[in-house]
Amino acid sequence: MCPAMIEIEGLSFSYPDGQRALSDISLRVEAGERVALVGPNGAGKSTLLLHLNGILRAADGAIRVAGVALTDRTLGQIRAMVGLVFQNPDDQLFSPRVFEDVAFGPLHMGLPEDEVRARVERALTAVGMSTYADRMSYHLSLGEKKRIALATVLSMNPRVLALDEPSSGLDPRARRSLIRLLQGLDGQTLLIASHDMRLVRELCPRMVILDGGAIVADGPTETLIEDSALLEQHGLERG
Amino acid sequence: MFLKPILAMHIPDGFLSAPVAIVGWLVTAVLVGLALREVRDRLGDRQIPLMGVLAAFVFAAQMINFPVAGGTSGHLIGGTLVAVLLGPWAAVLVMTTVVAVQALLFQDGGLLALGFNVFNMGILAVFVGYAVYVWARRALGAQPQAMLIAAALGAWVSVELAAMATALELAISGTSPLDVALPAMAGIHALIGIGEALITVGALAFVRQTRPDLLGAPSAGVARQSALIAAGLVIALAIAFASPLADSDPDGLERVAEDKAFIDKAEDPVYEVLPDYTVPGIDDEALTTIIAGVIGVLIVAGIGFAVPRLVRLNAPEKVRQQQ
Amino acid sequence: MYRSFERYQPGQSPLHRADPRVKVVVTFALIGGIALTPTHAWPAYPALWTLVAGLAALARFSAWRMARLGAVALPFMLAALPLLITVPGPAWTLGGGIAISQAGLARFVAILLKSWLSVQVALLLTMTTSFADLVWALGSLRVPGTLVALIAFMVRYSTTLGEEAERLLRARAARSAHAEGRPAGGTLFWRARVAGGMVGNLFLRSYERSERVYAAMLARGYAGEMRRLTPPPLSWRAALAGAVPLLWLGIVELAAMLWWQ
Structure with a gap:
């Protein structure tokens, strides 16, 4: 049986103050799949994403990305494979210029300069911002920042793209172009945590419902979204 | 765990003797009082939200580190950075707030020792760093990176001097012999200062590219004040350093009290005014030197206070408003 | 990772309910008194500790817990370590040519005890006084x-x-990833710039x-000015309550200076 892109087994995590955030999470995502993580606030969606690249470490459970187990030693390797885009792009754009922010990942990996330039160019083109390389990240609009934030992660050529609330705060036009962008990423394994059910319907054939730190449903979006009782029970709307 | 006291400059309680700690409080109270006045005049009602939030910024910024080598990391203290961004007087208040909250809430540094902790990290570091910055910036003239180089220099010097002052205060208290404390603090902080300089420069470069409107050139009056105050403080420290109180012998105050013969030669009128005054634990001679030191610093503070008045009489300065 | 701000442990003990102004003043006075204790006045230290333990009891905290928490400044003792060998005077010789100065050891132990006691006093303040009350007290005390x-x-x-x-x-x-077979992390300058x-x-x-x-x-x-409500006058009971530890402190220090040196 070939390894899945993401394998999470029995993951449990509590915050230092004792609050339980994740209970016995098990999830398997195949290469190229597009999965939505939905659930009410506080369900543990962001927490789960932060485990995927080892920013949070669980006491119980195992995580494997493309067959590589997540351990202290493989952190660097895993982070090259899992591209995590945070909810607030201001937290992700910390270089003065767009170019530098997008180049950070490849530079940290020690890639040669011309490779770095090529990757930055490709990443910016992929998000439709190839003319923005010399702009100041700080001055961009929210929609532009979100795309740049995505580019900062794409430049690392990740096997998995994990996005935390990608459409939050975006006006309808920016939202539209973001959805188009994500749709255009052929073959990319996607894990999207979102409240935006319409985005979920458009982008993700599979939906995982998280509530109170546990997975309460995992199945085809088309089916689950028709179950209004289920949705309501877990603080969701059909959208 | 044991590296922490060397890397952090917050002196806990019990390490400074009572007279030294009290001098620290007096000096700091005077200078912070001055700063309160200066800032009120310059910033107007904008001051509290600006400085309060920026004090929180310094606290948060101290969490941002970068790996240096083998598990150690460099991070920021912040005095010079804030001084370049807000001017030295506001920086004094910001750093005072940071150090005070660290002591009050986290026991990072003692309460009695708070006087000198604020002095080292919030006053000395700020004025020396700023004075060096202004001087270096002028000296570098039209160099493209004058501001950044000057800030790096200021940051490094400020950390060094604060460390040296800490060693001095410990020595005078009889806690740490000067010939061990000074090289240790100065040596280690020479490295830490590099980290401070690098992050300061990185932050300023970011701000300069993104919001250059926030970086004003230092006003002549403030520059002059800072130079005077920095010079005065350094001179006061040098005097304390050279005085018998800071003798290489670790006894500090206790040794001086015993060494009457040495001190009698340096008798000065103040000694006669307080002939039989004895404070438990220390002797008259030590008290004399301390009082002289305090008077010296108060004179400097007085100059620092008088100069802006004189400057304003000659050339009325507009109140500098941050937008 | 950043520390939570509340050392404060909510409670209804007498110390919790004491006037915060009194608590702040007494805290500073106690720490000042501890600092003034002459080095060799050995009986003073346990006497001071009984005061601390008494206050801890008043706060319904375990004295042992306070003692443990008070050890937080101990790593700083590294700075005082040289005292053991550099203070002139009679010394005890241990094997291998190491001699420990008696005066130096006394000084070292005195600093240790003073620091340990002072931290406990400061902790008692922050653990029994909410931050809001602390700020209020500072304002009322003319800060x-x-x-x-x-x-x-x-x-x-x-x-x-x-x-x-x-x-x-x-x-x-x-985004701090490692690629196969390459050194990761960039240069020191680059990391510092980031x-x-x-x-x-x-x-x-x-x-x-x-x-x-x-x-x-x-x-x-x-x-431009932060308005404050006028603080209520200090009640006699509060002042009296504050005077008790100060009295105890005064007695200990007097004894220390006159008889115990």
Whole structure:
């Protein structure tokens, strides 16, 4: 049986103050799949994403990305494979210029300069911002920042793209172009945590419902979204 | 765990003797009082939200580190950075707030020792760093990176001097012999200062590219004040350093009290005014030197206070408003 | 990762309910008194400890717990270690040519005890007094209003900005990857510049946040001064309660200076 892109087994995590955030999470995502993580606030969606690249470490459970187990030693390797885009792009754009922010990942990996330039160019083109390389990240609009934030992660050529609330705060036009962008990423394994059910319907054939730190449903979006009782029970709307 | 006291400059309680700690409080109270006045005049009602939030910024910024080598990391203290961004007087208040909250809430540094902790990290570091910055910036003239180089220099010097002052205060208290404390603090902080300089420069470069409107050139009056105050403080420290109180012998105050013969030669009128005054634990001679030191610093503070008045009489300065 | 701000342990003990102004003044006085204790007045230290233990009991904290917490400043003792060999005077010789100065050891132990006691006193204050009350007490004790306001603002926004710094650090960690067979991490200068950029980013966000805070304050009538309600006068009972530990301190210190040296 070939390894899945993401394998999470029995993951449990509590915050230092004792609050339980994740209970016995098990999830398997195949290469190229597009999965939505939905659930009410506080369900543990962001927490789960932060485990995927080892920013949070669980006491119980195992995580494997493309067959590589997540351990202290493989952190660097895993982070090259899992591209995590945070909810607030201001937290992700910390270089003065767009170019530098997008180049950070490849530079940290020690890639040669011309490779770095090529990757930055490709990443910016992929998000439709190839003319923005010399702009100041700080001055961009929210929609532009979100795309740049995505580019900062794409430049690392990740096997998995994990996005935390990608459409939050975006006006309808920016939202539209973001959805188009994500749709255009052929073959990319996607894990999207979102409240935006319409985005979920458009982008993700599979939906995982998280509530109170546990997975309460995992199945085809088309089916689950028709179950209004289920949705309501877990603080969701059909959208 | 044991590296922490060397890397952090917050002196806990019990390490400074009572007279030294009290001098620290007096000096700091005077200078912070001055700063309160200066800032009120310059910033107007904008001051509290600006400085309060920026004090929180310094606290948060101290969490941002970068790996240096083998598990150690460099991070920021912040005095010079804030001084370049807000001017030295506001920086004094910001750093005072940071150090005070660290002591009050986290026991990072003692309460009695708070006087000198604020002095080292919030006053000395700020004025020396700023004075060096202004001087270096002028000296570098039209160099493209004058501001950044000057800030790096200021940051490094400020950390060094604060460390040296800490060693001095410990020595005078009889806690740490000067010939061990000074090289240790100065040596280690020479490295830490590099980290401070690098992050300061990185932050300023970011701000300069993104919001250059926030970086004003230092006003002549403030520059002059800072130079005077920095010079005065350094001179006061040098005097304390050279005085018998800071003798290489670790006894500090206790040794001086015993060494009457040495001190009698340096008798000065103040000694006669307080002939039989004895404070438990220390002797008259030590008290004399301390009082002289305090008077010296108060004179400097007085100059620092008088100069802006004189400057304003000659050339009325507009109140500098941050937008 | 940033520390939570509340050392405060809510409670209803006599110490919790004591007037915060009295608590602040007594705390400073006690720490000052501890500092004044002559080095060789050995009986003073257990006498002072009984005072600390008594206050801990008043707060319904275990004295042993306070003793443990008081050890937080001990790593700093490294700075005083040289005293053991550098203070002139009679010494005890241990094997191998090492001699420990008696005066130096006395001084070292005195500093250790003073520091340990002082930290416990400070902790008693912060553990029994909410931050709001502490700030109020400082203001009532004539600490300049601006400083008090700055302290209050700083604590208010430190959690928020601390979380932002935390997220910046996570974002950096998320992109700090290793590629096969290559040294990762870039140069020291580059790493420092990135850290600097993060600090600069945080600064701008803080600065702009402060502008929004200012606008909100203006909208609610702020004109430069933080108004405070007049503090109630100090009650006799509160003053008396504060006098007791001070009296005990005075007795101990007097005895220390006159008889115990």
